[in-house]
Amino acid sequence: MENTNSDAFVFFGATGDLAYKKIFPALQSMIRHNQFDIPIIGLSRAGWSLDYFKDWIRKSLEEDGGVDPDAFSKLTANLQCINGDYQSDATYEELCRALGAAKRPLYYLAIPPSMFGPVAQGLARLGCAAGARLVVEKPFGRDLASAQELDRVLHQSFPESSIFRIDHYLGKEAVQNLLYFRFANSFLEPIWNRNYISSVQITMAEAFGVGGRGRFYEDVGAIRDVVQNHLLQVVSLLAMDAPVGRGIDIQRDENLRLLRSVRPLDPSEVVRGQFLGYRDEKDVPKDSQVETFAALRLHIDNARWAGVPFYIRTGKCLPVTTTEVFVKLKPPHTVFDVMEPHQSNYFRFRLSPDVFISLGARVKLPGAKMVGEEEELFVQRKAADEMTPYERLFGDAIRGDAALFTRYDCVEEAWRVIDPVLGHATPVIEYEQDTWGPAEADRLIESHGRWHNPKQDGGTT
Numbered sequence: 001m002e003n004t005n006s007d008a009f010v011f012f013g014a015t016g017d018l019a020y021k022k023i024f025p026a027l028q029s030m031i032r033h034n035q036f037d038i039p040i041i042g043l044s045r046a047g048w049s050l051d052y053f054k055d056w057i058r059k060s061l062e063e064d065g066g067v068d069p070d071a072f073s074k075l076t077a078n079l080q081c082i083n084g085d086y087q088s089d090a091t092y093e094e095l096c097r098a099l100g101a102a103k104r105p106l107y108y109l110a111i112p113p114s115m116f117g118p119v120a121q122g123l124a125r126l127g128c129a130a131g132a133r134l135v136v137e138k139p140f141g142r143d144l145a146s147a148q149e150l151d152r153v154l155h156q157s158f159p160e161s162s163i164f165r166i167d168h169y170l171g172k173e174a175v176q177n178l179l180y181f182r183f184a185n186s187f188l189e190p191i192w193n194r195n196y197i198s199s200v201q202i203t204m205a206e207a208f209g210v211g212g213r214g215r216f217y218e219d220v221g222a223i224r225d226v227v228q229n230h231l232l233q234v235v236s237l238l239a240m241d242a243p244v245g246r247g248i249d250i251q252r253d254e255n256l257r258l259l260r261s262v263r264p265l266d267p268s269e270v271v272r273g274q275f276l277g278y279r280d281e282k283d284v285p286k287d288s289q290v291e292t293f294a295a296l297r298l299h300i301d302n303a304r305w306a307g308v309p310f311y312i313r314t315g316k317c318l319p320v321t322t323t324e325v326f327v328k329l330k331p332p333h334t335v336f337d338v339m340e341p342h343q344s345n346y347f348r349f350r351l352s353p354d355v356f357i358s359l360g361a362r363v364k365l366p367g368a369k370m371v372g373e374e375e376e377l378f379v380q381r382k383a384a385d386e387m388t389p390y391e392r393l394f395g396d397a398i399r400g401d402a403a404l405f406t407r408y409d410c411v412e413e414a415w416r417v418i419d420p421v422l423g424h425a426t427p428v429i430e431y432e433q434d435t436w437g438p439a440e441a442d443r444l445i446e447s448h449g450r451w452h453n454p455k456q457d458g459g460t461t
């Protein structure tokens with residue numbers, strides 16, 4: 001059988017934050033596990049020499065957990081760097097020369113999204129697009145209209161089957177775990193619907209701020225940065241029907257079907273917040289209206305979920321760094337005096353930093369009285385991912401397996417849901433750092449109880 005694996009890894013934005021924090025560590029780890037042995041070509045406009053570039057990679061690996069001398073020397077032996085402007089044909093001419101006999105290069109665009117189109121066009125203009133794969137980072141567009149335009153531009157140069165849209169969330173073991181748990185067990189499916197579930201909460205909390213990346217954040221904000229992509233993906237995996245097979249597009253078809261049934265957000269069901277001190281960050285205007293926190297209520301208008309609200313909350317400078325799903329079941333009809341108002345059985349899925357699945361249940365206390373307490377039964381508890389999402393996704397992209405990448409129609413549906421609340425559709429409310437955001441977020445959920453605030457140690461309050 002013909003080997004269709006990519007035979008060169010070319011990445012644009014080699015001097016960037018993402019390259020430093022994620023890409024080099026992922027490449028070193030893949031090399032260490034004998035999963036990567038193709039030439040690497042890094043492009044940038046910075047004018048760095050190859051030696052300077054190698055030193056910078058070494059620093060990135062040192063900060064990430066260490067340099068493996070053997071893997072590092074293989075990585076750097078395979079490395080070339082090209083300096084040039086992405087608007088200039090000379091850059092692509094040099095790239096074509098550097099690619100040599102490579103027939104199926106993989107182009108990875110770790111650059112600002114505004115440059116995706118010009119780079120794709122440059123590659124096609126100089127004849128470097130044929131047979132190649134194009135991997136683009138999120139976000140794919142800034143809203144529905146710009147996503148449609150970007151899609152149009154990329155498709156002038158690359159067919160859909162060659163475009164890989166990364167949402168590294170889909171490469172996380174914990175997220176794949178969610179899907180497996182739902183569909184590899186028989187006890188869940190009968191209750192996984194509006195008859196038994198009263199509400200779903202998803203919290204993605206970060207205890208840190210924007211880390212000096214005010215310029216980037218000003219252009220994005222919490223809703224674009226994580227709700228449109230990561231958190232809607234989690235909603236989709238929680239709520240979609242079982243895929244009917246294992247082909248690349250079968251799961252993505254279910255993903256699309258689910259997103260199509262999500263009602264566009266209503267501004268009255270969205271709370272935007274901004275942590276106090278954000279406007280003092282470098283490159284952030286003193287009157288910035290960009291949200292660093294968002295809480296929202298989603299509705300899924302299908303037979304399984306009608307009437308079950310999905311509450312999503314994300315923010316920076318919150319008390320912990322963790323992502324957790326809390327699925328609340330309807331209370332039982334019982335003669336025992338067991339449930340406080342709004343208390344009920346639940347499932348909890350911790351997606352990061354550690355991974356667990358637990359079930360909250362009432363159990364009887366020893367003794368003559370029929371009274372009990374709440375206990376958590378852990379179905380699974382384990383350390384964080386062994387393989388980073390980038391390792392998994394690069395491996396898949398090199399093999400041409402697009403299952404864990406976002407298909408364009410799904411991206412478009414996600415923007416359709418988010419579009420009505422982008423920009424300043426709702427006011428931004430300030431909140432103290434190290435709190436769970438503005439009080440308005442608590443009011444949003446009041447009719448279904450309260451937010452469950454995950455704790456760093458794995459507990460919840």
Ligand SMILES: NC(=O)c1ccc[n+]([C@@H]2O[C@H](COP(=O)([O-])OP(=O)(O)OC[C@H]3O[C@@H](n4cnc5c(N)ncnc54)[C@H](OP(=O)(O)O)[C@@H]3O)[C@@H](O)[C@H]2O)c1
Pocket residue numbers: 012013014015016017018019021043044045046086109110111112113115137138139216
């Ligand atoms: N950083 C993260 O944690 C993260 C996470 C998920 C997704 N992403 C996405 O990954 C991509 C890269 O992110 P990043 O944080 O690495 O970005 P970045 O550090 O701001 O930029 C990456 C590189 O792009 C080049 N660049 C910047 N502006 C450019 C322009 N106008 N024209 C051409 N090149 C330009 C710069 O390299 P030279 O000046 O050397 O050319 C820069 O080093 C973005 O699409 C971002 O949304 C980032």
